[in-house]
Amino acid sequence: MQVTSGRRSQIVEAMIEVIASEGVRAASFARIREHAGLSSTRLISYHFDSRAELLGAALTRIIELASERMSPRIAAATTSRGRLEAYIRSNIEFLAERPDYAVAAVEILSAIGTPADEDAAADTAEQLLTRLFADGQLAGEMRTLDAALYASAVRAAIDRAVTRFARTPGLDLHRCADELVELFDRAVRPE
Amino acid sequence: MQVTSGRRSQIVEAMIEVIASEGVRAASFARIREHAGLSSTRLISYHFDSRAELLGAALTRIIELASERMSPRIAAATTSRGRLEAYIRSNIEFLAERPDYAVAAVEILSAIGTPADEDAAADTAEQLLTRLFADGQLAGEMRTLDAALYASAVRAAIDRAVTRFARTPGLDLHRCADELVELFDRAVRPE
Amino acid sequence: MQVTSGRRSQIVEAMIEVIASEGVRAASFARIREHAGLSSTRLISYHFDSRAELLGAALTRIIELASERMSPRIAAATTSRGRLEAYIRSNIEFLAERPDYAVAAVEILSAIGTPADEDAAADTAEQLLTRLFADGQLAGEMRTLDAALYASAVRAAIDRAVTRFARTPGLDLHRCADELVELFDRAVRPE
Amino acid sequence: MQVTSGRRSQIVEAMIEVIASEGVRAASFARIREHAGLSSTRLISYHFDSRAELLGAALTRIIELASERMSPRIAAATTSRGRLEAYIRSNIEFLAERPDYAVAAVEILSAIGTPADEDAAADTAEQLLTRLFADGQLAGEMRTLDAALYASAVRAAIDRAVTRFARTPGLDLHRCADELVELFDRAVRPE
DNA sequence: TATGAATGAGTGTTCATTCAT
C-alpha cells in the first residue's frame, strides 16, 4: 500500500486546509470535495474507509511535518532543559511556518479527544515530553515534579497559543516562544 | 418572576450532563429530550430560541457555580501570588466536586471557541487572570512577564487537567493542584 | 360580539403591516407577536379561532377602508364608463395613500386564492366590476364584451400595479391611473 | 452529457404537477417524493442543491415549453399588433394544452416574486412585451402609451385567466383569447 | 482508479394550535 498516492495526499491536504480555516465540524466530505475540486465525495470514501481514517491520516501527516521540523532541533540539544527549550521553540516555529497545519492538528486532537485509544498521536506527543521531564529529573537538571502533568501543561500552553494565533494573526510568536521557554524553565529548574 | 423557570434549568442541567458524558456533538435536542425525559424536543426550542442560546445558558450556569466556589477563595487571599494559588486550587476543587460541570464547560468553550465573540465567557476567565498577573507585577510580587500569555497558559493547563480527569477518574486532584500551583508560582516569582 | 375590540384591531393591523413588508408567508403568529409587541402568540389564537379567520379579518378591514375611499367616488359618477374610471382612479389613490394595505390585500388574496368559497371577497370586487360592465352594455355605453373577463382583467391590471409599486416606490401613480383608465376606456367604448 | 438527467426531470415534473394541483406551499419535498414515488426526499436534495434551485428548474422547464409553443407563432406575425395577438393567443393555447404547467408557472412566480431578482423570468416575459409595445409605437401601429405598464397589464390579464381556468375548467379558452385580443388591440390602436 | 446515483438517519428550527390557569 502506498501511503502517498497523490489522490490521497490531495484529499488529506484539502481536509487540513478546511479544518484550519473553518473547523473540524465544517470539514464534511461535501466541503472537502468542494475545496479540493473533486467530482464526488465518493472519491474520498474510496480512498479512506471512514471519516475517522481520513482524520487520522491528516493528523499523521501533520505530525510527520512537525516532527521533521522539531526532531533535529531537539536532538541537537545536549541537556534536558535545552531539549525542553528546543521543543517549545521549534513547535512555535512550526506554527509560524505552517499555521494551518498547526491549527488543524489542535482541532483534530480536540475532536477525537475522548473516544480514541490510549496510544493515539496526542499521547505520543505528551509521552515524548513526559520522558523528557523524567530524564531531566534523573539527570538532576530538573527538580522533583510530576512529569506527566508538566508534559500536559506544556502541550496545553502551546496548543492554546496555536488557537490564539489562529484568531490573532498579529501575535508576536518569537516573543511568545521566549515567554513560554522562560515560564517552563523557571518552573522546572532546581532550587 | 423566576429567571430560572424550573423547566429551563431542568433542560440546562440535562444538556450539561449529556455534554459531560458524551460530548457536545452528541448533545442533540433529541438526546437531551431523552436524557431529561421530556415529551418532545419542541419543549427545548420553546424555552430556548436556539441551540446556541441553550449552550450559552449552560455555560453561564456552570460559570455561576464555579464562581460561587472560586470567588470567595480568591478574594480571601491577600497577595497576588496567593490569589493565583487560590484560583488554581479552587478551580481544581470545583472539578473534583462537579466534574461533569467542569468537563461540560471545557467542551462548550471548545465548541463555541472559534466564533470570535471577544467578550465570550472564555475570555472573561482569562481576563480575570490577566489582571491578576498584571497586578502581581505592579505590586512587585511577580517578575516581568506577558500577563495575557501567562493567563492563557494557566487556563490551558487547568482545562487540560479537566480533560485528563474525565478520562482518568482515578487522578489525584489534590496532588495535581499542588503541582500546578508550584509550577506557576515558580514561574512568576521574582529573582 | 364586538368587531373592533382594540386588541383585535391591534393584531389585525400588525398582521397587515407584516404582510405588506415581508409577505404572507412570513406573517406567522410568532412574527406578528413580535411586531405587535404581544406577550405571547396565545393572545392571537385567543382572539381569532384560526389563522384563516385572522387573514379574513385583515382582508375585511382592508376592503372596508378601500371601500370608504372608492364607493363615494364611484357613486358620484353618472355613467358606467365614468364609474369604471372612478373605480380605477380611486383604487390607485387608495394604493397611494395606504400602500401597505393595498399590498397586503393582494398578498392575502393570492394566498387564499384557490381554496376559498365562491363568495370570497376577491369575487366581491370582481362581481361589482362585472355588474359595472354589464350595466355599461345595457346602457349602450359599452360595446359587446364578456363582462366577467373584463372585470378580472381590470382587477388583475390594478393588482399588478400594486405589486410593481411595492417593488418600485418611485412609480408615478397618477400617470399609472391615467394610462389604465385610457386602456380600459378605449377597450370598452363602442365602435 | 445530458443536462436533464432523467431523475432531475422526473422530479421537476412531479413538482410541477403537485404545484398545479395543490399549490406551491403544499409542494414540499415529502409531497414530491410521494407523488413521484421516490424512495426518499434525499433523492431530491441530491439532485438539487436547494428548494429554490428546484423551483427555478421547474420554472425554466415551463418557460422552455411555453416558448416552444409561442415563439414561432409570434415570429410568424408581420406587424406589432399581430405579434401582440399571437402572443396572447399562443399563451392561452399553451394554457389549454398544458394547464398544469401554466398554473404552476403562475404559482411559482407569485411565490418567488418578492425577492427582487430584477432579472427573474417574470420580468423576462414582461420585457419581451414591453419591447413589443415600444416597437409598435415606433412603427406607428400603436398609439402613444406606457409600454411597460401595458406589458404588465397583458401579463396580469393572462395570468388571471390562468388562475380562473384552474378553478373553472369549463372556461371557454378560445373565446377568452378572442376577448383579450380584442381588449388590448382596441386599447392600443391609434386614433 | 474512478464515479454518479442513491440512501436512511439525523440536524435544528418553525408551524398553528391546545391545555390549564
Place this chain on the structure above:
DNA sequence: GATGAATGAACACTCATTCAT
C-alpha cells in the same frame, strides 16, 4: 380578558456511507 407552557407534525437540509458500474 389574558397568559405561560406545552405539543406533534412538518420543514428543508446535511451527514457519512453504500450500490452498481
